[in-house]
Amino acid sequence: MKNINPTKTKFWNKLQKHYLKMKNVHLKNLFKNDLNRFKKFSLNYKNLILFDYSKNIINEKTIYYLINLAKECFLKESIKSMFNGDFINVTENQPVLHTLLRNFTKKKFFINGENISSDISKVFKKMKKFSNSIINKKWKGYTGKFITDVVNVGIGGSDLGPLMVTESLKPYKNHLKIHFISNIDGTQVSEVLKRINFETTIFLISSKTFTTQETMTNARTIRNYFLNEKNILKSDMSKHFFALSTNKNEAMKFGISKENFFPLWNWVGGRYSLWSAIGLSIMLSIGYKNFFLLLKGANSMDQHFLNTPFEKNIPVLMGLISIWYNNFFCSETEAILVYDQYMHKFATYQQQANMESNGKNIDRNKKMVSWQTGPIIWGESGTNGQHSFYQLIHQGTKFIPSDFIIPLKTHNNINDHHIKLLSHFFAQTRSLAFGKSLNELKNDYYESNNEKISCQKNNSLFYQVCLGNKPTNSFLIHKITPYTLGLLISLYEHKIFTQGVIFNIFSFDQWGVELGKNAAKKILSTIKKNSTCTVYDSSTNGLINFFKKIK
Structure with missing residues (x-):
């Protein structure tokens, strides 16, 4: 991957000048002046995903400049480097090959002389055999009873990915009850243990290193x-008890039998690991065939990302538009709003995927960046958000680009629920884009009251003005299935990759996370001592000593 300061490129400079012309342009006028705007700025992916990006403060020149910025930053070459297995995770001296886990070609793939394609195949076969034995009630617990519950013990990527997918695909789940324990807070493990019977429960200890404090504390308990x-x-x-890890020795020390060890690889980052053995809880929940379809969907989007020209490349366009807002409109934040209750964990999952990847302030030249990198990601499901934070998006002072996602077909077609849900979805993106002026409010008021009165008699109209010009992307998903969910997850993964390349950062390490972990280990030893703490700053010393006094 090239080390290029994006702000020094020709097209970054052009975008800065272009922004001065676009910053006061309103979406109302963009649509008014171009009746073909939707057709120009939307993409239909195999009738499975319709991506509408027409409600963004962009024109054809914006996209032209952004695409050329990507070319100046050698995005195409970087994409090929990832898929080819180049060691692009430089700070950890690793390739980045989660895409290989969902590549079903028979082609052999070697790293340091080792055929990892063969290793992947062996692990998936083992996962398939094991999950089938559990689902088909052939695997028995220590008292001879078949398994009814599965507990996944992990944190971060070993928890959020499987949790999000199993929740999103609940319509496809079997009889097994799936539980997740991640928090080191004893409350979570206590509450799960209340709901299960050891005789009929299996535990998946999901830890890449098998040393993660939170996971191993819960596992030992x-x-x-x-x-x-x-x-x-x-x-x-x-x-x-079963282990999903790279560290076989530590798993054996814990008491995991050799046959119950499912290997991971260092070239799969934690937040991209749901496609690996970390996804065993997913496979147990929805079965091997559906897990396979999840991988196939992701692979389909991989091929789109790898082979499609940037002008028609959905993840690339998503990443570029995000950079446009983050670095030129100074948005700093993005909302992901999913109108599907099953996908209530999708925004949370994307928080980790995006913010852990691109929350960096050192570029690939070991210099502090002078531009914005990863945005703040947040969101909520369904119409719940409309009755809380949407008020701020509509009328607040923050500029918040948003992604709206909805399936056209629901798994629960009850009365007119889904039609109403769709109406809210379409209404929100339209309202955010076009708002409501004072004159429009007056006309609405006169029509609804069938009389004309002055504004002074209804001062509330002034407070109802919504300026609009709030950008959104709309994703219409045919239906949430294992295949389309795989497409969607992969799409966002590649959006993040696109941003990281142009930000000129390393997206696949997380040293900030490690800092907090290591500091906690040192402080733990201090807390356990009976003496007064004096080794840290006055605030930390004061907090620790107050705890010791109360204890």
Whole structure:
């Protein structure tokens, strides 16, 4: 990957000048002056996803400049580098190959002389065999009863990805109850343990290193409770405990049997690991065939990202439009608003995927950036947000570009619920774009009251003005299925990659996360000592000592 300061490029400079012309342009006028705007600025992906980006403060020149910025930053070459297995995760000396996990070609792929395609195939076969034995009630617990519950113990990418997917695909789930434990707060593990029976539960310890403090603390607590059950032998762990990790030695020390170890690889980042053995909870929830379709959907979008010209490339356009707002309109934040209750964890998942990847302030030249990198990602599902934070998006002082996502077909076609949901979806993107002027409000008021009165008699009209010009992307998904969900997740992954390339940062490490982890380990040892704490700053010392006093 090239090390290019984006602000020094020809087209960044052109975009700065272009912004001065576009910043006061209103979406009303963009649509008024171009009746073909929707056709120009929307893309239909195989009738499965319609991507409408026409309600953005852009014109053809904007897209031309952004695409040429991507070319100046060698985006195409960077995409090929990732898919070719080049060591683009430079700070950790690793390739980035989560896309290989969903590549079903028979082509062999080697890293350092090792055929990793063969390794991937072996792991998937093992996952398939195991998940089938659990789902078909052939695997028995220590008392001979079949399994009814699955508990995934992980955090970050080992939790959020599987949790989001299993929730999103609930219409495809089988009889197994899937639980997730991530927080080191003892409340979460306690509440899950109340709901399960050890005789009929398996535990997936999902940790890339098998040393993550939160995961291993929860895992040890569960193991201790398990071994304290009546008539339990340590050997009975082999019927209930499984490891998804790169660290086989630590898993064995914990008590995981060799047969119950599902390997991961260092070239798969945690937040991109749901496609690997970390997705075992997904496979157990929806079955191997549906998990396979999830991978196939993701692979389809991989090929689109790799082979489609930027002008028609959905993830590339998403990433470029985000950069346009983040760096020229100074938006700083993006909302992801999914009108599907099953996908209520999608925005949370994207928070990690985006903010952990592109929340960086050092560029690939080891210099502090002078431009904005990753935006703040947040969101909510369905119409719930309309009755809380949408007020701020419509009339507040913050500039918040938003992604709206909705399936055209629902899994629960009850009365007119989905038609009403769609009406809200279409109404919100239109209202955000065009707003409501004082004159329009007056006309509406006169029509509804069938009389003409002066504004002075209804001062509230002034407060109802919405300026509009709030940009949105709309995604109409045919239906949320394993395949289309795979498409959508992959689409956002590649949007993030596009941004990282142009930001000139390394998107696949997370040293800020490591800082907090390491600091917590040191402070833990301090808290356990009986002496007064004096080794840190006055605030940290004061907080620790107050805790010790109360304790």
